[in-house]
Amino acid sequence: MNLIKYTFLITSFLFFLIKNSFACEIKARVSVVGNEFPAIQTVGAGAKKCKGAEVKTNLTADHQKINVAGMSSEPAEYTSAIVANTSIVALLNNDLIRPLDNLVKKHGSKLKKNQLITINGKVMAVAFMANAQHLVYRKDVLEKLNISVPKTYEEMLSAAKKIRASGLAKNPVGGAYKAGWNLAQEFNNMFIGYGGKHFKGNTPEPNVNSDAGKKALNMMKSLSEYMNPDFLTHDSNATNAEFRAGNVILMNMWGSRAATLTDADGVSDAVKKGMDIAGPMTVGGGNIPASTLFWDGWTVAKKISDAEAEATFIAMMNAIDPSIIKDDKVRKQAVWLLDGYTPTDAARGVFAAAKMNTTPYPMLPYAGLMHSAIGAEIADFMQGKENAKKTLSDIEDAYRAAAKEKGFL
Amino acid sequence: MKHKTFFWFILPTFLAMLIFIFLPIISVVLQSVHTPHENVLITVENCDPFGCKKVTSIDHEATKNLNQSEPLGKFVGLDIYFDRGHLAIENFKLIWENSENIFSFVQSLSNLPFYKAVFFTLTFTFTVTPIMLLLGLLIALGVNSISKKLRGIVIFFSLLPMIVTPLIGSIILFWMIDSRGIIGNLIQWLFDDPNLSLKASTSLTWIMLIVYGVWHAIPFSFIVFYAGLQTVPKDQLESAKIDGANKFEEVIYIIIPHLMPLITFVTLMQLMDNFRVFEPIVGFSAEAHATSLSWIIFNDLGGETRQLSAAATSSILTIIGVIILLSPVLIRTWKDFKFKK
Numbered sequence: 001m002n003l004i005k006y007t008f009l010i011t012s013f014l015f016f017l018i019k020n021s022f023a024c025e026i027k028a029r030v031s032v033v034g035n036e037f038p039a040i041q042t043v044g045a046g047a048k049k050c051k052g053a054e055v056k057t058n059l060t061a062d063h064q065k066i067n068v069a070g071m072s073s074e075p076a077e078y079t080s081a082i083v084a085n086t087s088i089v090a091l092l093n094n095d096l097i098r099p100l101d102n103l104v105k106k107h108g109s110k111l112k113k114n115q116l117i118t119i120n121g122k123v124m125a126v127a128f129m130a131n132a133q134h135l136v137y138r139k140d141v142l143e144k145l146n147i148s149v150p151k152t153y154e155e156m157l158s159a160a161k162k163i164r165a166s167g168l169a170k171n172p173v174g175g176a177y178k179a180g181w182n183l184a185q186e187f188n189n190m191f192i193g194y195g196g197k198h199f200k201g202n203t204p205e206p207n208v209n210s211d212a213g214k215k216a217l218n219m220m221k222s223l224s225e226y227m228n229p230d231f232l233t234h235d236s237n238a239t240n241a242e243f244r245a246g247n248v249i250l251m252n253m254w255g256s257r258a259a260t261l262t263d264a265d266g267v268s269d270a271v272k273k274g275m276d277i278a279g280p281m282t283v284g285g286g287n288i289p290a291s292t293l294f295w296d297g298w299t300v301a302k303k304i305s306d307a308e309a310e311a312t313f314i315a316m317m318n319a320i321d322p323s324i325i326k327d328d329k330v331r332k333q334a335v336w337l338l339d340g341y342t343p344t345d346a347a348r349g350v351f352a353a354a355k356m357n358t359t360p361y362p363m364l365p366y367a368g369l370m371h372s373a374i375g376a377e378i379a380d381f382m383q384g385k386e387n388a389k390k391t392l393s394d395i396e397d398a399y400r401a402a403a404k405e406k407g408f409l
Numbered sequence: 410m411k412h413k414t415f416f417w418f419i420l421p422t423f424l425a426m427l428i429f430i431f432l433p434i435i436s437v438v439l440q441s442v443h444t445p446h447e448n449v450l451i452t453v454e455n456c457d458p459f460g461c462k463k464v465t466s467i468d469h470e471a472t473k474n475l476n477q478s479e480p481l482g483k484f485v486g487l488d489i490y491f492d493r494g495h496l497a498i499e500n501f502k503l504i505w506e507n508s509e510n511i512f513s514f515v516q517s518l519s520n521l522p523f524y525k526a527v528f529f530t531l532t533f534t535f536t537v538t539p540i541m542l543l544l545g546l547l548i549a550l551g552v553n554s555i556s557k558k559l560r561g562i563v564i565f566f567s568l569l570p571m572i573v574t575p576l577i578g579s580i581i582l583f584w585m586i587d588s589r590g591i592i593g594n595l596i597q598w599l600f601d602d603p604n605l606s607l608k609a610s611t612s613l614t615w616i617m618l619i620v621y622g623v624w625h626a627i628p629f630s631f632i633v634f635y636a637g638l639q640t641v642p643k644d645q646l647e648s649a650k651i652d653g654a655n656k657f658e659e660v661i662y663i664i665i666p667h668l669m670p671l672i673t674f675v676t677l678m679q680l681m682d683n684f685r686v687f688e689p690i691v692g693f694s695a696e697a698h699a700t701s702l703s704w705i706i707f708n709d710l711g712g713e714t715r716q717l718s719a720a721a722t723s724s725i726l727t728i729i730g731v732i733i734l735l736s737p738v739l740i741r742t743w744k745d746f747k748f749k750k
Contacts, residue, residue: 065711085457090713095469119466120453127458179697180708202452202465229609230588233694295458337458360459365448365467368713376522376708379697383611386520394520397500401493405718407447407483 024050024318026311031056032298033067034082037256039129039334040296043082046319055315064090071096076301079312084294085361086368088117088125093365097124097299103313110322115337117297119363127297128320129256129334132358133189134291134349135281136243136253136261140274141168149276153193153219153283153290156250160226163249173226174242174251177382178235184375185292189252190216192359193283193290204366204408206399208374209392215284217381217388224382232379246271252281252291255353259332259346279352291353293360295337366408373399434728440721441489443482446475482718489722494709496726497521523726526700532615533701534683534734537622541679542672544623545630550660552631553638564635571628579621579692586617614698618689625689626682630675637671638664677738684731702727 032047034040036059044057058066058078064087070077072094081091091097099122104111108126117125135150142149142159145166150156156173163172176182191198196212199205224231228242236257242248244267253261262272280291298316300309322339325331335343335350343351361367373395381391403409449471455464491498500521508514518524552563570578585592588606597605607613645663654662665672687703690696696704702723709720 062711064713068715087713090715093467094715114458116456118454118456120451120455130458178694202463204450204465228588229604229606231609232697233583233608235694293459354459360457360462362464363455363457364465365450372708372714380520383697390520397493398522402714402716402719404492405444405489405494405716406714407445408450 024315026050026052026055026314028305028308028311029054029056030080030308030312030315031058031078032080032082032312032316033058033060033063033070033078034298035059035063035084035296036061037254038260039256039330039336040082042324042330042333043128043298043316043319046321046324047080047315050311050315050318053311063087067091068094068096071301071303074303075305075308076303079301079304079308080298080316081301082296082298083125084131084296085363086294086371088297088299089363089365089368091299092119092124092363096302098302098309099123100126100300100313103300103310107310107313107317110317110339112337112339115297117295125297125299126316126320127295127337129296129336130350130354131254131256131294131296131335132280132291132350132353133185133252133254134258134353135278136251136258136349137276137278138249138271138274139276140270141249144168149278150250150281151279152285153190153223153281156281157222157226159250160223164226169247169249171226171228171247172249173223174234174239174248174253175223175227175231176234176236176239176253177220177224177227177231178238179232179379180375181371182235182375183232183378183382184371186220186252187216187374187378188361188371189280189290189292190219190283192292193281193286193288194219195284195286195288198362198367198370199364204364204403206370206396206403208370209389209396213392214388217378217391219283220378221382221384232382243275244271255347255350256296256334258349259334259344277346277349279349279356280358282356287357289353289356289358291358293353293358295360296334366403366406369402369406369408370395370399373402437721437724439481440717441725442484442486444485444489444718445482446472446479447483448472485718489718490726493521494716494719495523495722497523522700522705523723526702526705527730529615529699530684530686530701530730533619533622533686534680536619537626537683538676538679540619540623541626541630542675545627545675546634546665546668548627548631549634549638550664552635564632567631568628570624571626573625575625575688576692578625579689582621583693608693608695611698614693614695618686618693618695618699621689621693622683622686626679630679633671633675634668637668641667673738673742677735680734680738681731684734685727702730 030047030050030053032044034044040059044059048055048057067078067081067087068090071081071091083091101123104116104123111126115127116123117127137149141163145162147159147162150159160173163169175186177186191208191212194212194215196210196216197207200207228234228247234242236254239248239251239253240257240261243251244262244264246268258277262275280289282288283290300312320338325336325338325341332344332346335347377391377394377398380386381388400409449468450465451468452463453466454461490496493500501518504514504517508517519528548567552560552567555563584590586607587593588597593607596607597603607617641664646659649659649663685703686701687707690699690701690704706720706723709716709723
């Protein structure tokens, strides 16, 4: 009798242990800051499933405005920041994130090698998804007008011309051309597509005042003629809204937003059924797509206790556990870099971008300064207030002033 | 009041001002004359999901010692004040030499971010303030002359624009004036131009921001003037009537002189408020057409760049701007005060 009793007790204890080791247990606080698109919402919710200590998330489009300040205090308010290859630079420049090599050894058995972002040999971030801008279009409209899917921006322009002439859409082209970060990103795409290099070699000297720069600006201007006249106020959200409303037929859009694009209320069946995606476009006869590759990943703050860092690592590992992509809804939210991921239909664009050797966005300490100089100066050109040459030299001047201040030149 | 009583009376305010206003300004001044140390750049190998690459990076070990010994950064004096992002002395000279007339001078100058912001900020301040004063007074006079039963509800509705948070108010209007929004559509219909867009033209964006600024600020001047109207001496108005003054003359010769101290007060407050215009620019996504000094500070602090020294410099220049702007009113008040003494 006793034997049975003990066996029962021991087995139930074992079950308890096993069950607990599968759940996520943490011993210190976790606080995450990051962007707000669907895949990151999923990751944030995954971190919150951990028990044992408080897990807070602050997911907002303004994350770049708050993550540096929120990780500079001692102890840092945010124990983890979800970043991309653009936004990690500010954290690296200010020395706010810690190397993760030891934590990866201890808790990172489920990570694949290409998920580890290493800088000078140290793991500084764990990537969980890839992202790129690519073509999103209305198959039904193109078929109706007998237009083939554009592979280059030149083809996009001629398609736009035909669509406008047919009267099916007044402003058929969409793009996140909002003055500032978005507009600068579109310039970067086009500039790289024309073979431009932002900097002279490995130095912080600017190099945008070139032939490629001029061509990139002129192409953007030509495209904007087929856009809603308010294009300088349209970010990705507003551009997607235009697509949902059926006003936009062709647009260069983020892969991370394409999958769930038509999942909103009130989207007409024509748009829902007609939407399709393709790879990024090239421009000016070049082979490299006019687009940039991004990864999104998480980091762990430097100015927190080791216990908090470990808790954060465990919680974030739980958030990106390969099991999350078993859910079809989650699977199509992004191009996950997780083990066992097979691309969905929605991932074709980003996959094509990777296959076509799209340039990754540079992780340079001064890339952000260049980006914001471009975003501030191009608006004048897009409104026809000045010529391309003047705008490009303005960008270089604005960049130089900022780079001098930050100690790069 | 005895000096000792006055001292104890003012002490808490004085301390609060010292801690929350004076000290922060000192720290901003310090920040504006320092920049981060020069970064030691090294080439390292970075790996990401797309492969490994040799890139430039900051050598934190090498810059650490320098940062610890001089945590404020490198002293640069007024360099930041004179760089292209601010007063742009060199560009200013060049433009001055190369411009044929004042018009082309102003136009070239507005290509520089600081002057662009100053032009809009000043235009906004000097259009919104007078329009708002005038309309506020007219509404106050109007409300004062309607039947007492209706006044409560009219005052309530007149105050609504001020109750709405500026950022929310501007975002709501932003969508209403969209070319597909109710106001935007109406304007297109009125001018019979289907391509008319308020957001695509610089001058229309400026007008829109100014109209919004007036709409938002009127309740303040209205309620102050309305309160003032309740104290206008009845006997003076009556004697004016007996002397044969009409309504208009009553307003010009009795009501406005009586309200003068309030007008000064409202002007002072609104000059300050309008000079730091910020929310409508963000709410209307108007940064392509109009920027203000406050917006420049916000933009420098946010994003991937975090230019603290640039933001500090813009802040100091804004403070100097406010002082210059308010000095005529302050001098006037001071003279009045001395005169009364």
